[in-house]
Amino acid sequence: MSDYQKLLERWGIVSDLGAADRLLDWDEQTFMPHAGADARGQVRGTIVLLRAQYLSSPETLVLLQAAEKEQQGAAAGSDELAILREIRRDYERAVKIPPTLVAQKAQLCSTAHIAWLSAKKANDFSIFQPYLEKIIVIERKRAELFGYEAHPYDALLPDFEPDMSTEELKGTFAELKRRLVAICQHPALQNFTDDTVLQQDFDPDEQLQFSRRMMRHVGLEAKHGRLDTTEHPFMTGIASPFDVRTTMRSTTRFDILSALHECGHALYERGIKPAYFRTPLNEITSMAMHESQSRLLENHIGRSREFWTYWYPRLQERFPVQLESVSLDSYYRALNKVGPSFIRTEADEVYYGLHIILRFELETDLIGGRLSVADLPELWNERFEALFGITPPTSSQGVLQDVHWSSGSFGYFPSYSLGNLVAAQLYEKILVDQPSLPQDLALGDCSSLFGWLRTNVHQHGRKYSARQLVKNVTGKEISSDAFIAYLNAKFGCAAD
Amino acid sequence: MSDYQKLLERWGIVSDLGAADRLLDWDEQTFMPHAGADARGQVRGTIVLLRAQYLSSPETLVLLQAAEKEQQGAAAGSDELAILREIRRDYERAVKIPPTLVAQKAQLCSTAHIAWLSAKKANDFSIFQPYLEKIIVIERKRAELFGYEAHPYDALLPDFEPDMSTEELKGTFAELKRRLVAICQHPALQNFTDDTVLQQDFDPDEQLQFSRRMMRHVGLEAKHGRLDTTEHPFMTGIASPFDVRTTMRSTTRFDILSALHECGHALYERGIKPAYFRTPLNEITSMAMHESQSRLLENHIGRSREFWTYWYPRLQERFPVQLESVSLDSYYRALNKVGPSFIRTEADEVYYGLHIILRFELETDLIGGRLSVADLPELWNERFEALFGITPPTSSQGVLQDVHWSSGSFGYFPSYSLGNLVAAQLYEKILVDQPSLPQDLALGDCSSLFGWLRTNVHQHGRKYSARQLVKNVTGKEISSDAFIAYLNAKFGCAAD
Numbered sequence: 001m002s003d004y005q006k007l008l009e010r011w012g013i014v015s016d017l018g019a020a021d022r023l024l025d026w027d028e029q030t031f032m033p034h035a036g037a038d039a040r041g042q043v044r045g046t047i048v049l050l051r052a053q054y055l056s057s058p059e060t061l062v063l064l065q066a067a068e069k070e071q072q073g074a075a076a077g078s079d080e081l082a083i084l085r086e087i088r089r090d091y092e093r094a095v096k097i098p099p100t101l102v103a104q105k106a107q108l109c110s111t112a113h114i115a116w117l118s119a120k121k122a123n124d125f126s127i128f129q130p131y132l133e134k135i136i137v138i139e140r141k142r143a144e145l146f147g148y149e150a151h152p153y154d155a156l157l158p159d160f161e162p163d164m165s166t167e168e169l170k171g172t173f174a175e176l177k178r179r180l181v182a183i184c185q186h187p188a189l190q191n192f193t194d195d196t197v198l199q200q201d202f203d204p205d206e207q208l209q210f211s212r213r214m215m216r217h218v219g220l221e222a223k224h225g226r227l228d229t230t231e232h233p234f235m236t237g238i239a240s241p242f243d244v245r246t247t248m249r250s251t252t253r254f255d256i257l258s259a260l261h262e263c264g265h266a267l268y269e270r271g272i273k274p275a276y277f278r279t280p281l282n283e284i285t286s287m288a289m290h291e292s293q294s295r296l297l298e299n300h301i302g303r304s305r306e307f308w309t310y311w312y313p314r315l316q317e318r319f320p321v322q323l324e325s326v327s328l329d330s331y332y333r334a335l336n337k338v339g340p341s342f343i344r345t346e347a348d349e350v351y352y353g354l355h356i357i358l359r360f361e362l363e364t365d366l367i368g369g370r371l372s373v374a375d376l377p378e379l380w381n382e383r384f385e386a387l388f389g390i391t392p393p394t395s396s397q398g399v400l401q402d403v404h405w406s407s408g409s410f411g412y413f414p415s416y417s418l419g420n421l422v423a424a425q426l427y428e429k430i431l432v433d434q435p436s437l438p439q440d441l442a443l444g445d446c447s448s449l450f451g452w453l454r455t456n457v458h459q460h461g462r463k464y465s466a467r468q469l470v471k472n473v474t475g476k477e478i479s480s481d482a483f484i485a486y487l488n489a490k491f492g493c494a495a496d
Numbered sequence: 497m498s499d500y501q502k503l504l505e506r507w508g509i510v511s512d513l514g515a516a517d518r519l520l521d522w523d524e525q526t527f528m529p530h531a532g533a534d535a536r537g538q539v540r541g542t543i544v545l546l547r548a549q550y551l552s553s554p555e556t557l558v559l560l561q562a563a564e565k566e567q568q569g570a571a572a573g574s575d576e577l578a579i580l581r582e583i584r585r586d587y588e589r590a591v592k593i594p595p596t597l598v599a600q601k602a603q604l605c606s607t608a609h610i611a612w613l614s615a616k617k618a619n620d621f622s623i624f625q626p627y628l629e630k631i632i633v634i635e636r637k638r639a640e641l642f643g644y645e646a647h648p649y650d651a652l653l654p655d656f657e658p659d660m661s662t663e664e665l666k667g668t669f670a671e672l673k674r675r676l677v678a679i680c681q682h683p684a685l686q687n688f689t690d691d692t693v694l695q696q697d698f699d700p701d702e703q704l705q706f707s708r709r710m711m712r713h714v715g716l717e718a719k720h721g722r723l724d725t726t727e728h729p730f731m732t733g734i735a736s737p738f739d740v741r742t743t744m745r746s747t748t749r750f751d752i753l754s755a756l757h758e759c760g761h762a763l764y765e766r767g768i769k770p771a772y773f774r775t776p777l778n779e780i781t782s783m784a785m786h787e788s789q790s791r792l793l794e795n796h797i798g799r800s801r802e803f804w805t806y807w808y809p810r811l812q813e814r815f816p817v818q819l820e821s822v823s824l825d826s827y828y829r830a831l832n833k834v835g836p837s838f839i840r841t842e843a844d845e846v847y848y849g850l851h852i853i854l855r856f857e858l859e860t861d862l863i864g865g866r867l868s869v870a871d872l873p874e875l876w877n878e879r880f881e882a883l884f885g886i887t888p889p890t891s892s893q894g895v896l897q898d899v900h901w902s903s904g905s906f907g908y909f910p911s912y913s914l915g916n917l918v919a920a921q922l923y924e925k926i927l928v929d930q931p932s933l934p935q936d937l938a939l940g941d942c943s944s945l946f947g948w949l950r951t952n953v954h955q956h957g958r959k960y961s962a963r964q965l966v967k968n969v970t971g972k973e974i975s976s977d978a979f980i981a982y983l984n985a986k987f988g989c990a991a992d
Binding site for chain 2: 012013016017019020023024027031032033034035036038039040042043045046047050222223224225226238239242243245277278
């Protein structure tokens with residue numbers, strides 16, 4: 001066995017432990033009896049610790065160095081070199097954080113999460129404040145250990161976006177903000193203000209059945225994927241590309257777009273080259289790229305008139321009481337209602353970006369030490385008012401609304417907006433390559449769309465960075481051009 | 497931290513890896529998309545290997561020896577000493593089998609299982625024969641590595657019955673056989689020959705709902721347990737005593753007794769003292785003791801007139817078409833139909849023991865080298881005919897019916913019959929301690945039964961051997977006396 005093969009075998013163990021943890025997590029959120037929670041926490045703690053130990057052990061480094069030497073002659077661009085590059089990246093990041101700090105953060109976030117839930121319920125930021133302060137201390141410590149040049153936030157970003165700097169994000173988001181604000185003020189948006197048809201009650205089980213049907217339709221067969229219900233929708237690749245799972249809410253609110261969103265994530269992981277299984281390439285390349293796939297399915301497809309030309313009569317059949325007398329046009333405009341609102345996850349395509357930019361600005365200042373946690377609620381409301389023209393009436397509808405900070409995921413938010421930009425860039429290119437796509441969708445055929453995505457995006461897994469992949473496919477850097485053009489065209493606004 | 501505590505911490509990792517594997521297994525059998533099977537096999541292989549490595553590593557021995565020294569002054573009968581005893585037992589068994597042989601057996605059994613399925617489907621033993629021959633070779637090798645004095649089968653038994661010898665089983669089973677054959681010939685059995693009312697179709701989902709209701713009733717709350725459907729019913733303690741799960745078939749055949757059977761297993765693991773969590777005492781003490789709990793609920797309760805005095809009207813309500821005009825007495829006698837049949841899992845309480853004895857005799861001869869696999873089918877049919885008076889028309893209904901040999905579980909079968917004997921011994925004692933139990937059951941109250949079982953049996957986990965526990969509780973050795981007395985009383989046969 002070559003050193004390279006030995007290294008892959010070792011990485012296989014790291015990969016298997018990750019798969020076990022994902023199943024433990026999925027089960028925790030779907031079917032686990034509640035009394036099992038503490039025991040589950042313990043089991044997951046062990047699995048995550050063993051994974052970290054295997055990944056960052058001296059044996060891994062010895063094998064990695066030997067394998068790198070062995071593969072010196074490999075062709076540039078080969079899978080072998082990409083695999084070695086990504087193992088080195090994971091190893092070097094893992095080895096910088098002592099296991100005690102990993103455990104400390106896990107434990108803190110577990111209690112912080114509970115404090116956040118209480119704070120949100122009680123509308124009282126002060127309950128969460130001491131926990132958030134401790135999390136910021138740990139995040140700054142992690143940033144120091146990882147090392148950085150310009151901004152400590154740069155050291156945290158690679159957990160989500162391996163190939164992106166704070167400086168660059170600031171530039172991209174400044175431009176995006178300017179352009180979004182212009183669209184928000186455009187009178188054409190007046191055509192998209194009424195979503196009362198979606199404010200009706202929709203039976204949760206009927207929504208689930210309908211969403212499962214759509215899931216099969218877009219290419220996730222039962223033998224490869226599941227769709228269940230949970231408190232918060234999510235997608236996880238238990239063993240991508242073979243076993244990918246999504247969830248949606250069990251609610252009477254209209255939740256089918258969130259099912260499509262998670263399906264977009266699932267299709268990405270379902271599409272990774274099977275030969276990459278148990279290698280580091282068998283993963284999504286960045287959270288932005290992951291979000292680009294979910295947002296593409298949710299927005300470019302799931303909020304398009306063409307898609308619903310085929311599906312809306314079927315939806316009407318399923319929900320005759322609610323939709324029989326509602327025209328496709330009314331339904332389409334309800335799906336695309338635009339306007340300021342307090343909750344990010346309920347935001348439309350235009351305002352969504354502003355929600356992210358607010359968070360990005362606040363969290364870079366928190367991590368940069370230029371903003372204290374105590375001042376956060378006030379600053380949140382001030383800046384929200386400046387961006388949206390409305391002020392959150394409660395902290396639950398403001399600073400306490402998102403789970404991310406309680407779980408220590410600083411650096412995650414930018415990926416959401418980058419994902420929207422990338423989705424628009426990819427969709428623009430798809431329409432060039434396959435101009436008949438809108439007609440195909442109207443006839444109920446998604447196969448050319450997903451064939452294109454698999455060939456150009458999904459199959460590569462982590463082989464290319466998000467930036468490189470977008471460049472390879474579209475010939476362009478990541479920017480807001482395509483996204484803004486898409487919004488302008490969709491909502492009938494003049495170009496900015 | 498004391499060495500004892502360090503040892504417990506290390507055993508906690510072994511325990512957590514076991515829990516992860518049980519969830520991977522449960523999911524594989526319940527909800528996993530089929531295409532995930534190969535990846536799942538790989539993940540489970542890794543988890544099982546890591547568990548074996550942690551258990552049998554030199555560090556474990558060093559800690560164990562230090563902890564044993566540290567606890568030399570502990571009181572006889574203390575939990576600490578029992579924990580050390582059981583860790584040593586697990587360690588010493590694990591260390592005797594090289595990981596390569598563990599992997600070799602796992603791989604062989606995985607292919608043998610598929611060959612067995614094909615052989616069973618095709619009614620052709622020769623498809624399975626070469627695999628079974630290899631499995632016997634491995635089992636004999638394992639027996640040599642474990643070491644034994646009288647019979648190689650003695651070395652395999654401890655996987656299921658830590659405290660039992662082949663010689664002793666031969667004695668117990670010889671007497672049981674004589675007594676069962678006497679009952680089989682008794683004319684009183686003529687009152688229990690008609691189960692046509694149970695041969696009707698019962699809606700699978702209604703059976704599931706009804707079984708879930710019974711499960712809650714016997715004390716398994718939703719926050720601690722689940723009941724789902726699978727191809728083959730099973731119970732697994734994902735994290736006993738907090739999270740225990742059972743399954744039943746999704747079939748139109750009447751399958752409620754098998755749900756009760758699995759509930760009996762689940763109640764055992766649900767009842768283990770929470771303080772034993774992540775120690776070796778947090779396990780059932782033997783498969784016979786496990787079976788005693790499932791058979792007690794299935795037979796002594798689930799086939800009793802008293803239990804159904806309360807439940808039968810509720811069952812009739814659920815299945816009016818099938819049962820409205822069927823009296824409790826007819827239903828009771830259908831549940832207890834006695835007669836020779838080919839399939840062990842469908843056998844009644846009387847003939848079941850003969851099925852086990854047949855297998856025990858054959859597998860001790862196979863492991864002892866006194867019977868070749870090639871001669872097995874013929875010998876099966878000959879001995880079956882001698883015991884049951886009927887000859888299996890096909891190998892699927894004969895030698896190929898059970899999964900156990902294809903999974904290399906030699907030594908498992910005796911536990912089933914021992915479980916029946918122990919169940920009867922325990923139930924005899926319960927009726928002495930709580931003479932009002934039959935009336936309680938008729939009024940729909942199981943709480944005194946499960947209170948008794950928890951106090952006397954469940955809570956102890958692996959602290960006492962099955963033999964010791966039966967002795968502690970009933971004052972007697974394991975024997976067929978109580979079981980035979982129970983059958984004689986139930987079916988109205990004269991004492992033998």
